[in-house]
Amino acid sequence: MPTESVTGSSRPVRQTCAAVLELLLPHRRATDTAVPADVDDFPEQLRQLAEFVEAGDRIVFTLPGFPCKSPSPAKVLGHLPDEGERLSLTFLEDLCRAVGEVYEPGARMEICSDGHVFGDLIRVPDPHIDAYSDELAALIRREGLTRLSVFDLRDVLGDLPYDEKRARVHDEYAPTVEELRAEVRRDEHTLALYRGITRFLTEDTVDFTGTRSALQRECRRRAYGVIQRSRAWGDLIAEHHPRTVRLSIHPQPRGAAKFGIRLLDATDAWTTPWHSTVLHRADGSWQLMRRADAEQQGTLVLRDGRPSHFEES
Structure with missing residues (x-):
């Protein structure tokens, strides 16, 4: 990595990139946490950061996530963002602000809301996904989170019917099921992702009338579809945002192209605000x-007349 000075600073590029990455490390979402990680374990992120730092440009993070609330009433309070999303968005804003303290041009976060990409597979109605994404953007405005913005399928394909949007994205960008099956067999990280998504789909299916084994078979099939669409969405994001530092809400191994980021504390590395509620x-x-x-x-707390979170009793 180049070592020349950053524009407007005496700090070398490598040192600046390491300082930014050190801000992310305490919040890393991963399953390989037995051995502490350091910046040298993430050469791809250092390379991505260097593209901005060498030019003296504001760093852009892209984070696919914040799709919609789980359809399971055992997990969430409703279909709109609540205190979990508010706290998570505030955390991301604070992270970008902290970057500005070690790198003067600062950073911003593009939240790439992916609910419409696989809404049919996770059985969430498109109007609920629209309402979630719109409220997410409104929450960002209300809280004054000026370093955050939301990007979703409507920004790419406008007012086309959602089934057509999904078909276009799938046909243009998604890998085949056969390719994914082969990857699941040979790659431990992809296998863990497949199992995690299958588990979520099984837990979130609330209206299945068949046997447990039939539900698991259906969810395994749908899990491949979710991964296909997620990969497609990632490629589409890369096309629309070719120069970014790529983050993920899924656990990521060291050396991966994406850096896994944990938004709030949870006992399970896979838990997100949209699959849960929050306890204060x-x-x-x-x-x-x-x-x-x-x-x-705890006891349920309302915010602006809507269920928000629980306060420990």
């Missing part, structure tokens, strides 16, 4: 958990 503990900390579990430990 008596010690002031916040923890993501299933609604059914939070109800056992």
Whole structure:
């Protein structure tokens, strides 16, 4: 990596990129946490950061996620963003602000909301996804989170019917099921992703009338579809945002093209605000958990007349 000075700073490029990456490391979402990670474990992220730092440009992070709320009432409070999203967005804003303290041009975060990409597979109605994404953007405005913005399928394909949008994205960008099956067999990380998505789909299916084994077979099939669409969305994002530091809400191994980011504390590395609710503990900390579990430990709190989170009893 080049070592010449950053424009307007005496700090070398390599040192600046390492300083930015050190801000991300405490929030890394991963399953290989037994051995502490350091900046040298992430050459791809250092390379991505260097493209901005060498030019003296503002860093752009892209984060696919914030799709919609889970359809399971045992997990979430409803179909609109709640305190979990508010806290997560505030965290991302604060992270971008912290980058500005070690790199003067600062950073911004493009949240690439992907609910419409696979809404049919996760069985969430498109109007619910629209309402979630619109409220997410409104929340960003209300909270004054000026370093965040939302990008979704409507920004790419406008007012086309959503089934047509999904078909276009799938046909142009998605890998084949056969390619994914082969990858699942040979790659431990892809296998973990496949199993994690299958588990979420199984937990989130609330109206299945068949046997448990039939549900699991259907969810395994749908999991491949979700991964196909997620890969397609990632390629589409790369096409529209060719120069970014790529983040992920899924656990990522060291050396991966994306850096896994943890938004809030949770006991499970796969838990996100849209698959859970949040419990405000008596010690002031916040923890993501299933609604059914939070109800056992706390009292429901409303914000602006809507269910928001639970306060520990």
